[in-house]
Structures are given as structure tokens and as C-alpha cells.
Amino acid sequence: MEPMLLLLLMVVLLAVPLWQTFRQNKKIREIRAMQDRVAPGERVQTGAGVHGRIVAVGETTVDLEIADGVVTTWERAAILRNLTREAEAAEGPARPAPEAPEAPEAPEAPADGA
Incomplete structure (x- = not known):
């Protein structure tokens, strides 16, 4: 029983770093894809923390x-x-602007001046 437990522990200890490497590679691919799609007019942040608007690519x-x-x-x-x-x-899909409620009609003043 003890050798099986040791083998299981070794598999877990090897699987965790491998899983983290796959996650990190996925994040790197996402960043590179974003870098390929940037266009003039977009606001971006550099790795140095500088914020700016893209003028030319x-x-x-x-x-x-x-x-x-x-x-x-x-x-x-x-x-x-x-x-x-x-x-x-973050804003989600564009929603149509809500319609303004209709203003209630003002009561009419009596015609005889009373």
C-alpha cells in the first residue's frame, strides 16, 4: 500500500507544475493575440505601466x-x-436607452374664471 501512495504523491507533485505551465502558456497566447489586434484610437497599458492612446501601428x-x-x-x-x-x-452588450415616461397632462383651468 505504501508504494502506491508514494507513486500517487509523485504524480500529483509532477502534475501541478505542468498544469501551471499550461495555464501560463495560455495567458501568453492571449496577450500575443491581443497585441496583434491593437488598432489606432485604442487606449492601452504597457508592461512598464505607461497608459496611452495608440496613434499608429x-x-x-x-x-x-x-x-x-x-x-x-x-x-x-x-x-x-x-x-x-x-x-x-465590462460594459457588456449595448442596451437600447430606456424610453422616457410620458408627462402627465396638466388639468385644464375652468373657462368661467372661477
Whole structure:
């Protein structure tokens, strides 16, 4: 019985790091896919924590406007988050605006002045 318990413990100890590696690789693939889809006008955050709006997208670089009239060039791989798409995802699907309730009619004043 003891060798089976030892074997089970070894399998678990090997499976946990392997599972974490798969999760980490999935996250890396998601970030790279997001980096490939960035477009001008979107707000992003770099790995260094700089927030900016994408002005232009090159093959391997992006130009970020980090303040009015201040444009810096970054490697596309430096983009960590797409803040525009995260905000859109948080808002959920667009909902139609609720209709305003009709105003109640004002009572008419008597015609005879009383």
C-alpha cells in the first residue's frame, strides 16, 4: 500500500507544475493575440505601466500618445493590456436607452374664471 501512495504523491507533485505551465502558456497566447489586434484610437497599458492612446501601428512597433502632443514609440510586445476592449467587455452588450415616461397632462383651468 505504501508504494502506491508514494507513486500517487509523485504524480500529483509532477502534475501541478505542468498544469501551471499550461495555464501560463495560455495567458501568453492571449496577450500575443491581443497585441496583434491593437488598432489606432485604442487606449492601452504597457508592461512598464505607461497608459496611452495608440496613434499608429507598425509591423513590430506602436506609437502611443501619452499626453497631448507627446508621442512615443514602443515595441508591440510591450503592450500588456488593451484598456478600450476591457472597458467594452465590462460594459457588456449595448442596451437600447430606456424610453422616457410620458408627462402627465396638466388639468385644464375652468373657462368661467372661477
